[in-house]
Amino acid sequence: VIAEDQRPPEPLTPVGARTATPLPRRPRTSIRGKLVALTLAVILIPVFSVAAIVAVREIRDIRTQIVEANALMGEMVAEFGAAALAFQDRTAAEQTLRALGNHDEFVDAALYDSEGKLVASFARPGHSDAPPSPSLDPGARPRAQVEGDRITAVRPVEYRGVRYGTLVLHTSTAPLTSRVRAYLWGLLLLTIGVVAASLMLAWALERMVSKRLLRLAEVARHIAQKEDYTVRADAQGGDEIGLLGQAFNRMLAEIGRRQQQAQQAVRTRDEFLSVASHELKTPLTSLKLQVQGLLATPPAVVDKNEARRLASSMALTERQIRRLERLINNLLDVSRIAVGRFTMEVEDVDLSALVRDVASQFTAELERVGCRLTLDLPDDVMGRWDALRLEQVVVNLISNAIKYGDGKPIDLSLAVDDGHALIRVRDHGIGIAPDDQKRIFGRFERAVSVNYGGLGLGLYITRQIVMAHGGTIRVESTLGEGSTFVVEVPRRGPPWQKGGGS
């Protein structure tokens, strides 16, 4: 016998398996990133909008001012220049133009006579890029237009409706461009300032919020991984996060307390189980040995009827002792399953012989209820199983078939397919309703009323044993026509049992 303390995986391990994906260390989008984006949007969008509106209006105003100043000056020069042109007085004309020198924005000016010949010109030193052209179309139409960084104004010089010549005036738009440049610089500085401010804000908030939240998440992660409920989160600071930390710690304390309680409860139950099994089995031992001893060597009773009655009573007593033993063992099995202490001893087993052996134990009982059990067993169904546990399975299935079989015939067949052995137990009794079919494999469950007796543990234990072997159990049933239970177990033993063959 290879004694291996195996804990079959799925049903017998305590629940609470860690299926959740681990918490990531860092958030995908950080609060800091969001804050920076939000601050920038909130500050920059209105600032840019306002700046744009103000700039547009300002630029338009300045432009209007320049154009108006240009027009005014032109008018004045034309007024004064008219006389000079009328008398062909070049000196007076130049004096008139020189008066413009007082105004910074004027770059240059030129006066032409009625035939389009240059009479006088003025150029601000270092500003005018080209000398005035010596002649001009005498009939040039008045205009004012922006050309690059200057405004060119052409206007007739008239006096009392008589045109004496033409004035060409260039005004610089430098004040305009410098104002625009100033706006752009201002906006750039403002943007840099806002970005810097929002980064600082985010940094400050990160210290106040994100870092502490991340630490809290780190503690939670540690606990989830290590199941260590003794660690505590940083609950400093009277703000919301501090409060969160406090609540978190209180929850941890509570979880820790409950975990301890649960562990204590499991310990208590284990101890109770050990004591109870000893206490229940001790009286049963004496009882069983005494009765079996009497059955083995019956007391000599002369009267034949008396002897038969005694033998029958002894047999009944022994049967009831076995029943009591089964009940106690079932209870202990269930408790062991609950605490994950269900042991398996896998060895080479001939299932065919095992089933035949179990069936023979039922001969007397079958006779008593008047029920026929038909076996269909191939020779030598070898496999790696826990013989005693599989015996329990077959005992449970046959007992159920008898109990709920209504005295009608029972068929038990064994079949082999590649890799599996199939035990099929069919009765023709009361059957199981479809809803109940799912329920009956649960703990303390049964399809029928309590009047049928039993603790409702048989099929639960059966299923646990089958699953511990890596097998399956299913039921096919029609109410009133009977049930068929099919157990399928792999022949090579439980898949998680290492080693195996011998």
Place this chain on the structure above:
Amino acid sequence: MNGVLVVDDDADIRETLSVVLERQGFRVVTAVDGADALQYLQGGELPSLILLDLMMPRMTGEEFRVAQIANNQLKAIPVVALSGASRLDETAVRLGVEVLPKPIELSQLLKTVSRFCQKES
């Protein structure tokens, strides 16, 4: 003696085991716990087999087994544990002894005892 030493704190078990084993012709002596058993072994003849309950007051089966192994004269006596654990009894496995699970089956008891003892009659 070539008989069986039954060590169990339960009087009914002691009596029952005595009755059924004696009826089969084995010699039986009893002890109520480990200490009692040790005292008997130090004074009298050595049995061919010790049937040992594991859960007893005063001196448990485990303590008895440890003391027995430590004693050169006693350590060769085979021990079969009577265990309430239905299958593998962890203590029994640790002690390296065979186990008769309670409630004991008469046939199993006789088979086991016969392996170690001879009937007197």
